[in-house]
Amino acid sequence: MSSVWAARTALYIVRWGPPAGTSVFLCSRQAHHASVPSCNSTSHQYPSSRRSAATKENQKHQRSKSATDQSIELKIAESCKNFRRFITDPGLIDSVVKCLAPYGSSRTAPIIMDCNPGPGILTQALLDAGHKVFALENNSDFLPSLERIQKNRNGQLKVVHCDFFKIDPWSEGLVQPPSMYSSTLMKTLNISEVPWAADVPLKVFLMLGHKKERILLWRQIYSLYQRLSVYRFGRVELNVFMTENQYLKLISRPGDFMKYKALSVLFQVACDIELLHKEPTSSFLTPAKFRNPSMTKSGGFPDDGLCLVRITPRRNLFSENFTTADGSTFIHMIKQLLATRKSKLIDKLDNLAPGNGKDLLKSLALPMNIVTGCIYPEEYKLLFEILSHSEEFNPSFVLDEIYEDVAVPCY
Template identity: 50%
Template sequence: MSSVAGVRLGLCLFRYGPQTGVPVVVFCRKNHSVANSKSMNSGKLPSCEMSTVAGQKQTKPFTVDFSELRKEMHLAESLRRFRRFVTDPGVASNIVYSLDPWDHRSTPVLIECNPGPGVLTRALLDTGCNVVALENDAEFLPGLKRLEKSTGGQLKVLHCDFFRLDPWTESIVRAPSMYSSDLMEQLNISEVPWDMEVPVKVFGILNHTKERNLLWKFLYSLYERLSIFRYGRIEFNFFMSEHLYQRLLAKPGEYQRYQALSVLYNVACEVQLLHKEESSTFFTPKKFKGSSVVKTGASSGSNLCLVRITPRRNLFSEHFTPCDGKVFINMVKQCLVKRTSKLIHRLESWNPGEGEQLLQNLQLPEDIKTGDIYPEEYKLLFEILTHSEDFNQGFAFDDVHKDVSCVY
């Protein structure tokens, strides 16, 4: 059985269920419980959540001597732009358990984005793992460099903004901007095959005003295997708004939340909720405390979700290669601009006269809406279309600039 036929059978069973007498293994999404509000700031996660990360490891609660960090904490408090810092030892302990840095075989290095005072950095170093601290604010570099000298090579500090890697410019790139190839060369990380273990884990807190744009930027790099994804299945562990996390895990039929971002990330990655924290547990500069926080769009009553995003081993195949990535993204964008429109109308525009047959191949009803299609079905639809001699890929590009502005 070809891989396309196998996926078609799996999707049919997923949507309609197995027939009597046919043994089938059904894989469902996991529901990950998170810490309740009373335990969010404790040094240990509840047993139900520990089982998904590092429950079998016994470690003492992390503590930090803030008398050694007076200058760094003053810098964090006096910043003139909004940033969130991990300074609570309980929060740092929760993050460490979630990241599971004890597994050195599959994670030779852990990149921490913008550590600031370095409280979480110290917690990670206490586990024995190798840490690369990429800090974009030069003011924090002296303190981090002092910590680097005391670790005997366990910590490497670079003036770099991970979220500004590979800038689109012809001028000389200066820190904190950097090309991913230069970063990986400095870290002695080589390209590995896509189906190998995760070579690098990345932790960071997404800027609340740019989090969607950043996820879209990483998405294009992922589907085309560009930038950091040239080096393998890089795993992200990002704090993001609960609102954005809910969009990533939205299901077909939830027209308000189910968008192109939902489909594309679920096709390409396993998305797992590791932990949830109130935004007020993070340290913010004094200028943005109180009423000024609300003006930034970072309400103190909102939750931040620590979400693990791991690229799937089977994302690419002979039927779906990195060369197909951008076309597939644009196809999904077009379909989900209007989630209540009928899919057959899009299919007819791309492959005139074949829309009905395509729906039959996918075992889908003729009146199905684009917002009712599962992510796996979108990928299979694309694979079937690209094997059709009549498919005009130009349609996937011609209308995208007219239709897709509302997707963002």
């Protein structure tokens, strides 16, 4: 418990001092050339610039053939029945490649899981930059072109018919592509489990659809706090294109009753959140059926913007006072406390630990009349650690909701 009391003292300083800001690494098209080294930097194991004339001629032939294949794939993208955004703009591709391998990273280029690459234009740029890439594509129409790229890359690319958002489905029975169990996927990709405190074993790049992004983020939270699914293999890093509104909710701070919600607290407790790049939706390609004269080419309004956000699980998330066994209870406690953000915290605490709300607030040096929407994420985690070791803690207040969620799985 000594670590809990040390953390309590530190949080007192954090609360009454200036709040720590969210880190931002902007990789804009105008500025990223000055802050990020070129793809020929010695900080990565990129292909040598000294190539024979025969090699250059072979690459020229491959690029010509690739351009033909891409034109076919772009026609497939145009005719997709489901809403998707595709990255085809050269400037955006350049920005994304540099954001995924920022200055100061390790000498070995990181492994990237490119989710739903579609035409594979970004995928090829990542390969050219020296990355090893796992391409997970849910639309079988795109697979032939991706597999042709795979044949010419000598093991640098692995293509799998899989949808990242359908990994470890809730439904029981036979699972067929693009659905897949994470254990099967990781075995196919030859990825082994590593300790939580180890370096990030995998960078996942994906785009969240604006209608389902909140649901998908909740699914990641449940898996992350319990080290399930892909997080069983280590601190998997997400690099996500999401709406600006959703990004602002993730980084919102106490007192912002419109945006500061349970998802904000849970992500800020568990992860470092960085804004890498912001791009107007007009830079993305969407299927023709989702366009109309009042909307831009991307299927969004002109002023819409998408944010590329890096979400990295923290090494110190788990400890002897907060384990994966506590994850589900903590999530549901936060959901209950933040359901009404202007409720008095002392009333909620008296439900969790009857008659002890006042003492708990004193132990954290919090005002007696403070409301749930004014508590910092770090304070919520410490509060849970204290409660979970208290004899007065009444877990049934939280467990009732857990049982309801098990009966009707949803986020």
